[in-house]
Amino acid sequence: MKISEIVKGLSLEVKSANVNLEKEVTGGYVSDLLSDVIANCKEGNIWITLQTHQNIIAVAALRELSGIILVNGKLPNADTLKKANEEGILLMASSLPAFEIVGRLYNLGIRCR
Amino acid sequence: MTQNKETTMEGVFFLTGKDFTNAGAASCELKSILEKMEVEHSAIRRAAIAAFEAEMNIIIYTPAGMMKYSITPDHVKVVFQDMGHGIEDIELAMTEGYSTAPDYIREMGFGSGMGLPNIKKNTDEMKISSMPGAGTTLEFIIKLRQEKDNENL
Numbered sequence: 001m002k003i004s005e006i007v008k009g010l011s012l013e014v015k016s017a018n019v020n021l022e023k024e025v026t027g028g029y030v031s032d033l034l035s036d037v038i039a040n041c042k043e044g045n046i047w048i049t050l051q052t053h054q055n056i057i058a059v060a061a062l063r064e065l066s067g068i069i070l071v072n073g074k075l076p077n078a079d080t081l082k083k084a085n086e087e088g089i090l091l092m093a094s095s096l097p098a099f100e101i102v103g104r105l106y107n108l109g110i111r112c113r
Numbered sequence: 114m115t116q117n118k119e120t121t122m123e124g125v126f127f128l129t130g131k132d133f134t135n136a137g138a139a140s141c142e143l144k145s146i147l148e149k150m151e152v153e154h155s156a157i158r159r160a161a162i163a164a165f166e167a168e169m170n171i172i173i174y175t176p177a178g179m180m181k182y183s184i185t186p187d188h189v190k191v192v193f194q195d196m197g198h199g200i201e202d203i204e205l206a207m208t209e210g211y212s213t214a215p216d217y218i219r220e221m222g223f224g225s226g227m228g229l230p231n232i233k234k235n236t237d238e239m240k241i242s243s244m245p246g247a248g249t250t251l252e253f254i255i256k257l258r259q260e261k262d263n264e265n266l
Contacts, residue, residue, distance in 0.1 A: 058137025
């Protein structure tokens with residue numbers, strides 16, 4: 001599934017600029033522990049988290065994630081947004097809690113893989 | 114770049130403790146060097162995970178340190194040396210879930226006690242030597258398949 005379909009389906013707010021919304025999402029991963037994400041996510045996964053600091057961008061870049069969804073109305077720090085734009089990492093935000101986001105992604109056919 | 118079998122690529126990054134702005138930059142740079150050298154994908158993934166964990170340990174726990182890498186046709190070797198207070202009990206530090214991280218670090222999603230175990234899992238060799246008061250040296254090696262051996266793997 002393309003990122004653009006997820007953005008539309010979940011009414012996500014796209015925060016980073018100049019990103020490719022036509023990228024394929026391979027699956028999803030939800031965690032707020034960075035070591036857990038870096039070790040257990042898969043390339044092309046969409047990552048759901050409430051962490052908003054800039055180090056999430058390094059994790060996404062190192063593991064070539066397709067995007068990050070910030071939940072619970074959390075917004076990226078200014079530094080995080082700057083880094084996302086530099087690295088071309090797609091940063092999205094939603095007012096919904098992680099449980100709802102994950103449930104809706106599952107309904108769209110996204111799995112942990 | 115890897116046409117010459119004797120080619121060794123070496124470099125060093127300096128890391129500053131608590132510099133969360135640049136945290137991860139050295140690992141990202143190492144990853145892009147490995148990509149340019151057309152190292153196999155799984156080795157790049159494992160090197161990226163291990164390097165990030167070791168880099169973050171220096172940022173989180175020490176005032177400063179450095180990351181030295183050397184890439185040969187056979188392996189990727191990365192050595193991390195820091196000026197921290199050292200690890201008293203390395204075996205305990207290697208235990209999954211054990212962490213000495215303060216609360217504010219844990220709130221950032223670090224300090225889950227998975228860092229050193231993640232390095233161990235993703236590398237072929239890992240060595241730590243540490244003396245309380247004299248810093249820590251962590252070294253890991255990721256072996257690279259030779260192209261000719263591809264069919265055996």
